[in-house]
Amino acid sequence: MTNVEVEYCDPCGFIDRATETQTQILESCGETVDGVELVPGEDGIFEVRVDDVVVFDVDEIEYDLTTIMEGVCGQLSECDCDPSELVDEDTDSTDCSPGCC
Template sequence: MTAIEIEYCVPCGLLDRAIATQTRLLDEFGQKLDSVSLVPSHGGVFIVTVDGETIWDKSVHGAEMDMNLIVNAIDDRISVDA
Protein backbone atom coordinates (compact mmCIF):
# COMPACT_ATOMS: atom_id res chain seq x y z
CA MET A 1 0.00 0.00 0.00
CA THR A 2 0.96 3.64 -0.26
CA ALA A 3 1.80 6.30 2.35
CA ILE A 4 1.54 9.98 1.45
CA GLU A 5 2.96 12.94 3.40
CA ILE A 6 1.99 16.54 2.85
CA GLU A 7 4.52 18.88 4.46
CA TYR A 8 3.23 22.44 4.70
CA CYS A 9 4.37 25.79 6.09
CA VAL A 10 2.32 26.75 9.14
CA PRO A 11 3.38 30.45 9.30
CA CYS A 12 2.56 30.84 5.58
CA GLY A 13 -1.03 29.75 6.16
CA LEU A 14 -0.81 26.64 3.97
CA LEU A 15 -2.88 24.45 6.31
CA ASP A 16 -6.04 24.95 4.23
CA ARG A 17 -4.21 23.91 1.07
CA ALA A 18 -2.78 20.87 2.85
CA ILE A 19 -6.22 19.82 4.10
CA ALA A 20 -7.75 20.32 0.64
CA THR A 21 -4.99 18.18 -0.88
CA GLN A 22 -5.44 15.50 1.76
CA THR A 23 -9.22 15.45 1.20
CA ARG A 24 -8.85 15.21 -2.58
CA LEU A 25 -6.41 12.32 -2.31
CA LEU A 26 -8.60 10.44 0.16
CA ASP A 27 -11.65 11.02 -2.08
CA GLU A 28 -9.70 9.88 -5.14
CA PHE A 29 -7.90 6.82 -3.75
CA GLY A 30 -9.68 5.95 -0.49
CA GLN A 31 -8.75 2.53 0.83
CA LYS A 32 -5.88 2.09 -1.63
CA LEU A 33 -3.78 4.27 0.70
CA ASP A 34 -2.18 3.39 4.03
CA SER A 35 -2.15 7.01 5.11
CA VAL A 36 -2.24 10.65 4.08
CA SER A 37 -0.33 12.53 6.78
CA LEU A 38 -0.06 16.27 7.35
CA VAL A 39 3.39 17.39 8.52
CA PRO A 40 3.58 20.94 9.93
CA SER A 41 6.74 22.81 8.94
CA HIS A 42 8.06 26.30 8.15
CA GLY A 43 10.17 28.09 5.56
CA GLY A 44 7.51 28.32 2.86
CA VAL A 45 7.45 24.60 2.13
CA PHE A 46 4.67 22.63 0.51
CA ILE A 47 5.91 19.18 -0.41
CA VAL A 48 3.95 16.05 -1.29
CA THR A 49 5.81 12.74 -1.00
CA VAL A 50 4.66 9.22 -1.84
CA ASP A 51 6.50 6.45 -0.03
CA GLY A 52 9.39 8.88 0.54
CA GLU A 53 9.60 10.08 -3.08
CA THR A 54 8.85 13.76 -3.70
CA ILE A 55 6.18 14.23 -6.35
CA TRP A 56 5.38 17.90 -5.70
CA ASP A 57 7.59 20.62 -4.23
CA LYS A 58 6.46 24.24 -4.26
CA SER A 59 10.08 25.42 -4.51
CA VAL A 60 10.53 23.38 -7.72
CA HIS A 61 7.09 23.42 -9.33
CA GLY A 62 5.96 26.92 -8.29
CA ALA A 63 3.22 28.26 -6.03
CA GLU A 64 0.33 27.18 -8.25
CA MET A 65 -0.28 23.55 -7.35
CA ASP A 66 -1.17 21.17 -10.19
CA MET A 67 -3.49 18.71 -8.47
CA ASN A 68 -3.80 16.64 -11.66
CA LEU A 69 -0.02 16.08 -11.69
CA ILE A 70 -0.15 14.95 -8.08
CA VAL A 71 -3.14 12.64 -8.64
CA ASN A 72 -1.58 11.12 -11.78
CA ALA A 73 1.76 10.51 -10.03
CA ILE A 74 0.00 8.75 -7.16
CA ASP A 75 -2.20 6.78 -9.54
CA ASP A 76 0.90 5.63 -11.45
CA ARG A 77 2.54 4.57 -8.18
CA ILE A 78 -0.55 2.65 -7.02
CA SER A 79 -0.90 0.94 -10.41
CA VAL A 80 2.73 -0.25 -10.30
CA ASP A 81 2.31 -1.55 -6.73
CA ALA A 82 -0.93 -3.41 -7.54
Protein backbone atom coordinates in the same frame (compact mmCIF):
# COMPACT_ATOMS: atom_id res chain seq x y z
CA MET B 1 -0.33 -0.46 1.10
CA THR B 2 1.09 3.02 0.68
CA ASN B 3 1.78 5.98 2.96
CA VAL B 4 1.35 9.55 1.73
CA GLU B 5 2.71 12.65 3.47
CA VAL B 6 1.81 16.25 2.76
CA GLU B 7 4.38 18.59 4.31
CA TYR B 8 3.19 22.19 4.34
CA CYS B 9 4.43 25.56 5.56
CA ASP B 10 2.40 26.31 8.67
CA PRO B 11 3.54 29.97 9.04
CA CYS B 12 2.56 30.54 5.36
CA GLY B 13 -0.97 29.37 6.03
CA PHE B 14 -0.73 26.39 3.67
CA ILE B 15 -2.94 24.27 5.94
CA ASP B 16 -5.89 24.81 3.56
CA ARG B 17 -3.87 23.50 0.61
CA ALA B 18 -2.70 20.57 2.70
CA THR B 19 -6.19 19.57 3.83
CA GLU B 20 -7.55 20.02 0.30
CA THR B 21 -4.79 17.76 -1.01
CA GLN B 22 -5.37 15.22 1.75
CA THR B 23 -9.12 15.14 1.07
CA GLN B 24 -8.65 14.73 -2.69
CA ILE B 25 -6.19 11.86 -2.22
CA LEU B 26 -8.43 10.07 0.26
CA GLU B 27 -11.56 10.54 -1.86
CA SER B 28 -9.84 9.44 -5.06
CA CYS B 29 -7.32 6.83 -3.91
CA GLY B 30 -8.40 6.01 -0.37
CA GLU B 31 -8.63 2.30 -1.01
CA THR B 32 -5.01 2.16 -2.18
CA VAL B 33 -3.36 4.18 0.62
CA ASP B 34 -2.94 3.49 4.31
CA GLY B 35 -3.43 7.16 5.06
CA VAL B 36 -2.44 10.72 4.24
CA GLU B 37 -0.44 12.40 7.00
CA LEU B 38 -0.21 16.18 7.30
CA VAL B 39 3.26 17.30 8.42
CA PRO B 40 3.68 20.94 9.51
CA GLY B 41 6.85 22.59 8.20
CA GLU B 42 8.40 26.00 7.58
CA ASP B 43 10.30 28.02 4.97
CA GLY B 44 7.59 27.92 2.28
CA ILE B 45 7.58 24.14 1.93
CA PHE B 46 4.74 22.31 0.24
CA GLU B 47 5.81 18.81 -0.64
CA VAL B 48 3.87 15.60 -1.27
CA ARG B 49 5.59 12.24 -0.78
CA VAL B 50 4.36 8.73 -1.57
CA ASP B 51 6.36 6.17 0.41
CA ASP B 52 9.16 8.76 0.80
CA VAL B 53 9.27 9.50 -2.96
CA VAL B 54 8.68 13.21 -3.64
CA VAL B 55 5.88 13.50 -6.22
CA PHE B 56 5.32 17.24 -5.84
CA ASP B 57 7.51 20.10 -4.61
CA VAL B 58 6.27 23.70 -4.78
CA ASP B 59 9.91 24.79 -5.25
CA GLU B 60 9.85 23.06 -8.65
CA ILE B 61 6.31 23.87 -9.86
CA GLU B 62 3.51 26.18 -8.74
CA TYR B 63 0.85 24.62 -6.52
CA ASP B 64 -1.57 22.70 -8.72
CA LEU B 65 -3.84 19.99 -7.38
CA THR B 66 -4.12 18.23 -10.74
CA THR B 67 -0.32 17.96 -10.94
CA ILE B 68 -0.21 16.67 -7.37
CA MET B 69 -2.83 14.02 -8.12
CA GLU B 70 -0.99 12.96 -11.28
CA GLY B 71 2.14 12.43 -9.19
CA VAL B 72 0.31 10.55 -6.46
CA CYS B 73 -1.67 8.36 -8.86
CA GLY B 74 1.50 7.69 -10.85
CA GLN B 75 3.11 6.15 -7.76
CA LEU B 76 0.07 4.04 -6.86
CA SER B 77 0.08 0.95 -9.05
CA GLU B 78 -3.44 0.05 -7.92
CA CYS B 79 -4.91 3.51 -8.64
CA ASP B 80 -6.64 3.85 -11.99
CA CYS B 81 -8.19 7.29 -11.54
CA ASP B 82 -7.87 10.16 -14.05
CA PRO B 83 -6.54 13.13 -12.03
CA SER B 84 -7.78 15.67 -14.58
CA GLU B 85 -11.36 14.58 -13.88
CA LEU B 86 -11.00 14.76 -10.10
CA VAL B 87 -9.89 18.30 -9.37
CA ASP B 88 -11.72 21.61 -9.30
CA GLU B 89 -9.64 23.85 -11.57
CA ASP B 90 -10.62 26.96 -9.57
CA THR B 91 -8.21 25.96 -6.81
CA ASP B 92 -6.18 28.79 -5.27
CA SER B 93 -2.69 28.70 -6.71
CA THR B 94 -1.15 31.69 -4.99
CA ASP B 95 2.38 31.34 -3.70
CA CYS B 96 3.63 31.97 -0.21
CA SER B 97 3.16 35.61 0.72
CA PRO B 98 6.38 37.64 0.91
CA GLY B 99 7.77 37.63 4.41
CA CYS B 100 5.47 34.88 5.68
CA CYS B 101 8.29 32.46 6.34
